Amino acid sequence: DIQMTQSPSSLSASVGDRVTITCRASQGISNSLAWYQQKPGKAPKLLLYAASRLESGVPSRFSGSGSGTDYTLTISSLQPEDFATYYCQQYYSTPRTFGQGTKLEIK
């Protein structure tokens, strides 16, 4: 199974900050990576896929990059509605696996 490791596990930031979350796969996943946002009591929402492709309707302040085993999610200027938990997920192989999550909190 491919293990996905996110860092940091939690992050405090302010509105307007630029933040970056990292996801590392235990083996190469050829950009087969998605990022999700989850707010308390809600289902996850797809933000990006194929490492860097923005899902329709997702604000352009979200971006993704990376290759091989290392990927990043960047939020260029945090908005109040961005405080949530973020998960990466690989779909390169079965079982599909998720990172443990990064909780983004207001400083």
Add this chain to the structure above:
Amino acid sequence: EVQLVESGGGLVQPGGSLRLSCAASGFTFSSYWMSWVRQAPGKGLEWVANIKQDGSEKYYVDSVKGRFTISRDNAKNSLYLQMNSLRAEDTAVYYCARLYGSGSYGPFDYWGQGTLVTVSS
């Protein structure tokens, strides 16, 4: 508008069974792979199972193999998860999710609101 609505969750004793349902609307259900993903209370996301459009291929996470069965009824636009021999560690919110595109390769682009399964005596 794509909608996925889960039902069937509840409290069940260890060793018991439960059948979850997911009603799909707003898209051609028979054209998509579908999945179940779960989330234990306060924990992260765990993929549980996938099923191909015609039900001919099914895949499971190791921890549920032999106990859970994913199925679908395209005539009813519905996805199911039959859960047997339930354990305390199966306690979670279970989400129905659609796979992006027509293949099995891709992210989960739409999710239901989830249904809570609690396994406890």
